[in-house]
Amino acid sequence: MPLSPEEVVHVATLARLGLSDAERRRIGADLDLILEHISKLQRADISEVPETAQVGNLVNVWRDDEPAPSLRQAQALAEAPNTDGQYFKVGAIQE
Amino acid sequence: MTTQAVGGRVAAGYEAVIGLEVHAQLLTRSKMFCACSAAYAQAPPNGNTCPVCLGMPGVLPVINREAVAMTVRTALALNCEIPAFTKFDRKNYFYPDLPKGYQISQYDLPLSLNGNLEFVVDGERTRCGITRVHLEEDTGTMQHAGHVLQEATSSLVDLNRAGVPLMEIVGEPDLRSADAAREYLVRLRQILMYIGVNDGNLEQGSLRCDANVSVRRPGAAELGTKVEVKNMNSFRAVHRAIGFELERQVGVLEQGGTLVQETRGWVETRGATISQRSKEMAHDYRYFPEPDLPPLQLGRDLVEEIRAAIPELPQARAARFSEQYGLSAYDASVLTATRPEADAYEALVSAGVTAKVAANWQMGDVAALANEHRLALADSGLGVAGLAALLKLLETGAINGPTTKDLLAELYVGGGDAAAVVSERGLGQVSDESALAAIVDEVIAASPKACDDFRGGKTQALGSLVGQVMKATGGRADAALVNSLLRDRLSG
Amino acid sequence: MTTAGLTAAEMAAALRRGDVTPRQLLDDARAQVTRLDRGLNAFLAHTDELADRQALRAAEMLSADAGAAGPLCGIPVALKDVLCVEGYPTTAGSRILDGFCPPYTATAVRRLLDAGAVPVGKTNCDEFAMGSSTENSAFGPVGNPWDVERVPGGSSGGSAASVGACMVPISYGSDTGGSIRQPASLCGVVGFKPTYGRVSRYGLIAFASSLDQVGPFARSVEDAAAAYVAVAGHDPSDSTSLPDQLDDPVAVLQRGVNGMRLGVPREYLGEGLEPGVRERVTEAIAVLEGLGATVQEVSLPSTDLGLSTYYIIAPAECSSNLARYDGIRFGRRVERPTVADTMMSTRSAGFGNEVKRRVMLGTYALSSGYYDAYYRRAQKVRTLIAREFDAVFETVDALVCPTSPKVAFTQGAIQDPIEMYLNDALTIPVNLAGLPGISVPCGFSAGLPVGLQVIAPRLCDARVFQVAAAYEQATEWHAHRAPMVAA
């Protein structure tokens, strides 16, 4: 089933993607196309088949609880578009 | 309001249904997935961060083994099952204090399940189920220009706390009053501190509590509309917020209104919960298995190894104290309130101090001094050993009660060798019968009035006579001996 | 006379003979880049100071103990711009990272630097490695050395072109669904995708974490093997990095394929394959048979589900991996009064179409109500696909098949996303199962390179090199150079 315009807006909001109307229409249509192609997955017989999330067959990969030096404040902030020299700065939280 | 909650219980005709969700920072040395220090408060803003906890491109998490062990320890202390297989998942949402745009947490296969916590609420044994204890990472912190979030035009983000190991302890909605909720939290906190996984600081938020509160008609099968209460950072706040919320909900229903499922924040200054509904977009966390972290299979051996290392828990220890040391249930629970206090008590007893004497002094003068100087006995100059030595002087009769009290106060902070002080200042107790007899005779001769009163049956007159003897001996006389000497003579 | 056309092995020998210095090799590489890159756009940045420093370091290592110095010591290399190099711009081909200089270096790069390799620059690629043509780079498309009007493949198109145009003998890329093998095929070079977990992903800008692997491009199988060994091995900073002992691919390059059982998966030679590709690959398989390998047809029935599975799993993971690009801690930012609007505007201005499309697709596939139908189902089909590979590897030692169904196509020729995605239909299953795969030149169709893909079981990376080397030694295709190189 194709995505409704409302669904496209909802997904874009979840993904924090500001889309123009044109983009919404185009991407919405692309998604319909792709989901249509992907629908062949529904035909696969996966009864009794376990899920594969990773292919490395690893378990219990962990490190000892040893602290190491952090970045300096200036290094941590160096790449940020907007800071006050100590903190990352952002706008109002509430609309 | 007609629906006055009594003892944190909801008004007659309604039943309170409360479940607590507790987040506890773990006392590891490093963060959950990177090597930054878990003690984030010391560093300057954002000075306790690295590319991993800043969520920079291309960096990867590595699990802190000790954080897993501490979570298992907690789960076992709360009687949880430890599944053979567990994994981490990504909880996806956008917020400035969440660097990666997702929190590494656990969704469908947590580290532990199905535990419980037992405690007593006004004399009644109560059991609250523990749904799960899982492991995740903490977020950063934010400061809002303008004191209320809603009014802030800009905010500052500090990521020093981001990535600190965080344990989420989800309780079943088994609690039926604000009192029960508070007691559950008190006992839970006590256990977390006993097993050394959390410092129990509600004010600073290393231990956080949210409450799901609803009311229903007793026996009603379905739950009432659930409200999530946040921003409670003290036991008192938890108790008051839940009490308020119960009253508010009953009030709404009593007036024929309907409740909305929402999140409300406790505002201490207003003594009320305020709706936190905002225009913020609806959440859909889109959990999925964290592809950067292989799953965990904690073998039986590892789990048993961790179980074996769990110290005796407060309730068991209290029971043993009253059993082994003949203490009242109350005394036993006071003496086992914290692990250092319980350890100190057992050290005193094993040093040879009589159980009852150790209990009285530790709960009395020592507690008062510890409180006065904000200094626990173990950390004081006198220390547990010093106190034991002092109390043994008392028990062997080398000094008397009043002298013990004075010396304790004098030596508590700075410390010192009690025996040495006693000998150099000659504070030793006077129990030489002949010496005391002489003083007694002088006192009797000097106060015929009191003697007659005593003989006439005014037994309290004896007190003033004893007092005079004490005065004459600079407070060092063996009070018991003085008593009997006076009685012999006056009844002679 | 320039050293630009030499293989790394030839350069290494010349260095040890004292015929050239790392400095000369670097200068020749730069000259070739200057001469050809205006037309190709293979490089996004030149890491000059780093290259100069490494050339000196390599010279010292060689004079100190030429024997101890590894095969990449003093060799110019190029790095796909998804590999972080401390202090140098790393963009992943995206506007949103324009100007970003990471304060850390990828483990794979760290190993190259320690081996004395000389990185000349960062190569162009599809934005966040999402694409099959390198047309999705925010910094312009890359030309194919064999025909600059055509695409080099993708997403590692710049790395493939830089080797195809003899700018460097060795480059590195990342392969999530074919992003090394397919461009190698289209540019007429060797491209290798290791067993998942063989090369650390630490410092590799993530596209799809459970599929991404770093691997080399080269103009000979021998160089590719040496380039792989230089970066492979366990890394405690990557929890998915494999601790298993590495079997040395260089040691097996001369073993040949006599007696080896090779499988040809029927589904990989089905419709959708260009006739020229089918012919070259069929001939290549005959060559291997002539070398003593026994060839049998095998079946991987779920092959046609690979693409669908991939286009759920990869977008789902990328929708989460790309959430960190919110304009707060690094990268570009479009300021708006509220945080939510700032994030929205930053991401819509910073991401290109293909990235937006996949982030939307992945977000949708994970959203409540659709998870079971899409993501969970895809994970199960992924199991089916891996099991089918396990099954055929019971009867054959390795698989041989085409790398790409097409030769290089003209830029702008493919607009339909599905048609574009189909370019990876034969490489994607290998990533889904975490297997090692290599593409080696096997001739030309209409003057454009065709690649033969060799696939082996997990951890049998050395075996794909063994088969590819045997084929290379029996043919001359690897010796062909793009016309622009000579001109």
Ligand SMILES: [Mg+2]
């Ligand atoms: Mg949580």
Ligand SMILES: [Zn+2]
């Ligand atoms: Zn960190």
